[in-house]
Amino acid sequence: MLARPLYNPGMISLSLEERVALVSGGSRGIGAATVRMFSMAGARVAFNYQRAKKEAEQVAQACGGEARCSAIQQELSSPEQAGKLVEAAVSRFGRLDILVANHGIWPPEDAPIDKMSAEQWRQTMAVNLDSVFGLVKHSVAQMKKQKRERGRAAGHIVLISSTAGQRGEALHCDYAASKGALISMVKGLSTELAPHGIYVNCVAPGWVSTDMAAPALEHPEISKRVFATIPLGRAGTPEEIAAPVLFLCTEHAGFITGEILNVNGGAVLAG
Numbered sequence: 248m249l250a251r252p253l254y255n256p257g258m259i260s261l262s263l264e265e266r267v268a269l270v271s272g273g274s275r276g277i278g279a280a281t282v283r284m285f286s287m288a289g290a291r292v293a294f295n296y297q298r299a300k301k302e303a304e305q306v307a308q309a310c311g312g313e314a315r316c317s318a319i320q321q322e323l324s325s326p327e328q329a330g331k332l333v334e335a336a337v338s339r340f341g342r343l344d345i346l347v348a349n350h351g352i353w354p355p356e357d358a359p360i361d362k363m364s365a366e367q368w369r370q371t372m373a374v375n376l377d378s379v380f381g382l383v384k385h386s387v388a389q390m391k392k393q394k395r396e397r398g399r400a401a402g403h404i405v406l407i408s409s410t411a412g413q414r415g416e417a418l419h420c421d422y423a424a425s426k427g428a429l430i431s432m433v434k435g436l437s438t439e440l441a442p443h444g445i446y447v448n449c450v451a452p453g454w455v456s457t458d459m460a461a462p463a464l465e466h467p468e469i470s471k472r473v474f475a476t477i478p479l480g481r482a483g484t485p486e487e488i489a490a491p492v493l494f495l496c497t498e499h500a501g502f503i504t505g506e507i508l509n510v511n512g513g514a515v516l517a518g
Contacts, residue, residue, distance in 0.1 A: 261497050263290035267343055268496070269336040270294040271323060271382060272350030274303035276457035277407065280485035281347055284493050286310035290345070293336035295321040323350050324373040329381025333389060342393055344400075345496050346386040349407045351375045351425070355462045357418035368421045375425035379406065383436065390445055401444030403496040406433055407488075408451040408507070410515045426451075430507055437505030446504045448495045453511025454482040478513035 268285050272278040273294025283306065285292050292310060296303035296318055303318035310316035317339045321332045337343050352374045354367055383404060390402035411419065412426030430449055437447040454460055454473055463469045464482055474480055491510050494500055509515050 261288055261493060261499065263288040263345070263493075263496065266290045266345060266496075267336070267340040268292045268345035268347065269333065269343055269382075269386065270347045270349055271332070271378075272296075274299040274306060274318070276459065277452065277455060277485045277488045278347075278349040279306050280489035281349060281492050282306055282316065283310060284486070284489045285345075285496075286316055288493060288497075291315050291340050293317045293319060293339055295319045295323065295332050295350070297322050323378035323382075324370070326377055326381030326384065329378045330385045333382060333385035337389055343386055343389045343402070344393075345403045345405075346382060347405045347407070347492055347496075348379045348382050348429075350378070351407070353422050353459050354419070355459075358421070359418060360420055363421065371421040371425055375422070376428050379429060379432070383432070387440065387443075387445065391443055395444060400446055400501075402440075402446070404436070404440075404445065404447045405492050405495050406447075406449045407492075408433075408449050410451060410453045410509070410511050412451060413507070413509075413515055433507065434505055441504055446495070446500070448500070448504060449507045450488060450491050450495070451507055451509050451511065451515070452483060452488045453477060453509075453514040455488055456482045456484055476514055477511070478516070481512065483510065483512060 263285055268290045270278055270281050270292060273282040274296035278294060282292050282294050307316045307318040319332060319335045322328055352371060358367060395401045406429045408429045409426040411423040412430050416423040433447050433449040440447055454477065456464060463473060488510055491508050495503065
C-alpha cells in the first residue's frame with residue numbers, strides 16, 4: 248500500500264504565523280494588498296518602496312508598525328540593490344521564509360521595436376529581471392542556511408509575471424520579454440530548489456486596477472479595447488492577485504511548485 252501524506256482539513260489553515268516575508272514593491276497596488284493579506288495571516292512582513300514614502304508608512308502602520316511590518320526605502324534596478332534589501336529584511340526580523348518579487352515597470356507609451364531606445368530596454372530589464380535575480384539569489388542563500396522546521400517548507404518564492412510574459416504584448420516587447428523570463432526562471436528554479444524544500448511558483452496577472460495600469464484603464468478608447476480581451480469583462484483588483492499569492496505560501500499548496508497560476512479573468516485564453 249502506498250504511503251499517503253496526512254491531511255487533516257481542520258489542522259491546515261491560511262496562517263503564516265511565525266513566518267517572515269519580503270514583498271518587493273509593497274507600498275501600492277498588488278504589493279500593498281499582499282503585504283496587508285500576509286500581515287492578516289500572521290506573518291511579519293518587510294517591503295520596499297522607492298519614492299512613495301507616505302504610502303509605505305501608512306501600509307506599515309496599518310499592519311502593526313515596526314514590530315510586525317517594516318517599510319524599507321530601496322531602489323531595485325540591480326542585483327546589488329536587491330541584495331541590500333534582503334539583507335535589510337533579515338536584519339530587521341532575523342530570518343526570511345517567503346519572497347514575493349512583485350515590483351516592476353511597464354513603460355506606458357507604445358514603442359515599436361524599431362523606435363524603442365536601448366535605454367528603455369536596459370531600464371526595463373534592470374528593474375523587471377536583473378533585480379529579481381538578485382532578490383532570488385540572496386533570498387535562497389538565506390533560506391538554505393536557516394534551520395528547517397520539521398514538517399515545514401524551507402521557503403517559498405513567488406514571482407509576479409503577467410499574461411504578457413506568455414503571449415507577448417505588441418509595442419511592449421521589453422516588458423513581455425522580462426515577464427517571460429520570470430516564467431522560465433520559475434520552471435528552472437522549482438526543480439533546482441525542490442530538494443532543498445524551497446517552493447518556487449508564479450502568479451501571472453492580467454489587467455489589474457493599479458496606478459501603473461491607470462493611464463490605460465482610464466482612457467475611454469484604450470479601456471474599451473482592453474475589456475474586450477477579458478472574458479470576465481473587467482480588470483482585477485489587487486486583492487484578487489494577493490489572495491492566490493498567499494495561498495501558494497501556505498500548507499494548502501504543499502504539493503505545488505513550478506506552477507504558473509493565471510489570474511486574469513480568462514484573458515490569457517482569449518489572446
